[in-house]
Each structure stands twice: as C-alpha cells, then as structure tokens.
Amino acid sequence: MNSNALKPSMGILNLVEGEKKFTLSRYAPSEDIGFFVKHFWVVSWDLTGHAPYNQELVPNPCVNLIIEPNKTAIYGIPKNKSSYLIREKGHVLGVKFKPGGFYPFIRQSVSVLNGNPMGVENVFDVDARAIEDTILNQQEDSKMVELAEHMIRQKLPARDENITLINRVIDQIIEDREITKVDHISQQLNINIRKLQRLFEQYVGVSPKWVIKLYRLQNAAESMDLNQNHNLLKLSMDLGYYDQSHFIKDFKSIIGITPDEYIRKFL
Structure with a gap:
C-alpha cells in the first residue's frame, strides 16, 4: 500500500x-x-x-x-x-x-x-x-x-468517464514537453478546444492553459535542478518561450521567485 x-x-x-x-x-x-x-x-x-x-x-x-x-x-x-x-x-x-x-x-x-x-x-x-x-x-x-x-x-458517487479523459489530457501534458498551447493538446487528442475548456473549468477548477503553464514551469525548475550550467535563455526557448521576460514572469507566478532567485536559493 x-x-x-x-x-x-x-x-x-x-x-x-x-x-x-x-x-x-x-x-x-x-x-x-x-x-x-x-x-x-x-x-x-x-x-x-x-x-x-x-x-x-x-x-x-x-x-x-x-x-x-x-x-x-x-x-x-x-x-x-x-x-x-x-x-x-x-x-x-x-x-x-x-x-x-x-x-x-x-x-x-x-x-x-x-x-x-x-x-x-x-x-x-x-x-x-x-x-x-x-x-x-x-x-x-x-x-x-x-x-x-x-x-x-459512504458518499462515493458513480464513476464519471470525464475524469478519465481529463487525466489522459494531463498525463499527455506532463509527458510531452512540446505541448505549450491548448490547441496542441486539442489536436493531439482530437478534443474540441471549447469542450476542453468547459471540462477543466467545471471538473478541475482551472483552465487547461494554466495547467500547461504549471507543468512547463515545474519542468523548468526540474531542469535547473539537474543542469549546473543554468542557461536560462536556452531553457526558456526549449520550453516554448520566445521572450525571456515572459518566461521569468511566468516562473515567478508559479514558483514564487525568479529563476535567478531559485538558483541562488536552492542550488
């Protein structure tokens, strides 16, 4: 167990x-x-x-x-x-x-x-x-x-297959680091974007766009943990960011500190 x-x-x-x-x-x-x-x-x-x-x-x-x-x-x-x-x-x-x-x-x-x-x-x-x-x-x-x-x-509800679908979507987001936009996952799994957005709002409480950003930034922190060179420009581009300032802003919004501060604090 x-x-x-x-x-x-x-x-x-x-x-x-x-x-x-x-x-x-x-x-x-x-x-x-x-x-x-x-x-x-x-x-x-x-x-x-x-x-x-x-x-x-x-x-x-x-x-x-x-x-x-x-x-x-x-x-x-x-x-x-x-x-x-x-x-x-x-x-x-x-x-x-x-x-x-x-x-x-x-x-x-x-x-x-x-x-x-x-x-x-x-x-x-x-x-x-x-x-x-x-x-x-x-x-x-x-x-x-x-x-x-x-x-x-005692309060177990009936199984709802939308849960299976949502977790399939999130597993795909986690496993495929090339997914940087909602339309990427929509195309890969052949799911209507509006349906995906409604499901996430109702069942998860956040948007699929936010979930993608969350895992991108967690991937960034993990990459910094493993790579001692800390090339933040390359990392931001690898994660699909074409503007490093946008990457820094998103990183801070999820992790709470900037990438440079993360490196100094934890690495």
Missing part, C-alpha cells in the same frame, strides 16, 4: 531539505476509491526544542481533503506558491483527489473551492472535530487511511 519507493517532489520545493524536518509518506488508495483519489499522504514531524520550519509548495491541479487539528477542510487549487509552517510535534493526513476527481462529490464547478475551503460536513456528513479525533489519534498510518477511505466510501 505504501508508495514511497518512487517519491517525486510533486510540488514540494527543496524536498531534500524538508525531509530533514518531517517525514512524508504516500499511500495508494483501494481500487474503488482510486478512480477518484490519486493517493493519501501523511506528514509527521517532531521539532520539539527546535525552530519551526516553513515548507514551500507549488500548486498542482488537484483538490485536497486535509485532516489536521482545528483546520480540517477540503481545499481547492492555489494559483501560486503557498507555504506550510510546522512546529512542535504533530501529523496531518491528506487525501489528494485526481484532477477532476472531486467534482462528482459536489456536482458544481470545482473553482468554488479556490480560495474558499469547504467543510467536510458539507460533503461527507461528518463532524470535522470528530473525524480529527478518530483519525489523527490512530497509531498507524494504514489505520488512518482505512478510516478516511471508509468516510469517502
């Missing part, structure tokens, strides 16, 4: 440094839950006697249900970098839904969650404090995941 063997950063900036402060574990869902859920994640830490640590995160096109003391809620997609301050000792359980995977639970545009977290009681008919007490007091991650799955399973 534990999927830690291959553990990409998935938007966690400077994960190598972060894991000196906390432990991150990811768990694959059961088959029925897995149609809607990408994975479960648990972050635990013990900084007793040490300074708090601020972990920076870049966005991804997924809704997260986060169970943590006095903050349990369903969170939409942030448009830019966010951060999470950990202090003292604790742990958090998260449910990362697949892109589009949360829509069938609420049957309204997922964009309503962006900047406006939704209470779990509105979707799963459970009390947030009771869920926190029940799940977070478990001694084993597997038991926490089991209880979270039980909660979700």
Whole structure:
C-alpha cells in the first residue's frame, strides 16, 4: 500500500531539505476509491526544542481533503506558491483527489473551492472535530487511511468517464514537453478546444492553459535542478518561450521567485 519507493517532489520545493524536518509518506488508495483519489499522504514531524520550519509548495491541479487539528477542510487549487509552517510535534493526513476527481462529490464547478475551503460536513456528513479525533489519534498510518477511505466510501458517487479523459489530457501534458498551447493538446487528442475548456473549468477548477503553464514551469525548475550550467535563455526557448521576460514572469507566478532567485536559493 505504501508508495514511497518512487517519491517525486510533486510540488514540494527543496524536498531534500524538508525531509530533514518531517517525514512524508504516500499511500495508494483501494481500487474503488482510486478512480477518484490519486493517493493519501501523511506528514509527521517532531521539532520539539527546535525552530519551526516553513515548507514551500507549488500548486498542482488537484483538490485536497486535509485532516489536521482545528483546520480540517477540503481545499481547492492555489494559483501560486503557498507555504506550510510546522512546529512542535504533530501529523496531518491528506487525501489528494485526481484532477477532476472531486467534482462528482459536489456536482458544481470545482473553482468554488479556490480560495474558499469547504467543510467536510458539507460533503461527507461528518463532524470535522470528530473525524480529527478518530483519525489523527490512530497509531498507524494504514489505520488512518482505512478510516478516511471508509468516510469517502459512504458518499462515493458513480464513476464519471470525464475524469478519465481529463487525466489522459494531463498525463499527455506532463509527458510531452512540446505541448505549450491548448490547441496542441486539442489536436493531439482530437478534443474540441471549447469542450476542453468547459471540462477543466467545471471538473478541475482551472483552465487547461494554466495547467500547461504549471507543468512547463515545474519542468523548468526540474531542469535547473539537474543542469549546473543554468542557461536560462536556452531553457526558456526549449520550453516554448520566445521572450525571456515572459518566461521569468511566468516562473515567478508559479514558483514564487525568479529563476535567478531559485538558483541562488536552492542550488
């Protein structure tokens, strides 16, 4: 069940440094839950006697249900970098839904969650404090995941094949770095652009154009991590930018700092 063997950063900036402060574990869902859920994640830490640590995160096109003391809620997609301050000792359980995977639970545009977290009681008919007490007091991650799955399973909607389509589109965007525009993916997968835009707005809560930009800029950060030469002009052109200033602006809008600042900070 534990999927830690291959553990990409998935938007966690400077994960190598972060894991000196906390432990991150990811768990694959059961088959029925897995149609809607990408994975479960648990972050635990013990900084007793040490300074708090601020972990920076870049966005991804997924809704997260986060169970943590006095903050349990369903969170939409942030448009830019966010951060999470950990202090003292604790742990958090998260449910990362697949892109589009949360829509069938609420049957309204997922964009309503962006900047406006939704209470779990509105979707799963459970009390947030009771869920926190029940799940977070478990001694084993597997038991926490089991209880979270039980909660979700009680409200599991019918499968919606639009979720499969959306994830096919996003997988193609991730795998094919030549995709820099929405019409590229529209042509490759023979999907009407307007249909694609409507699906993403309704099911994902962001536009396909924004998703393409997100992964281009994550690719840029990854390339800088691996290439010590840091030829930013070449990198921007490889990513389909013909204006380096546009690349720098987009990079900062997603990663939170300029490429030069990223190199100085993390590399």
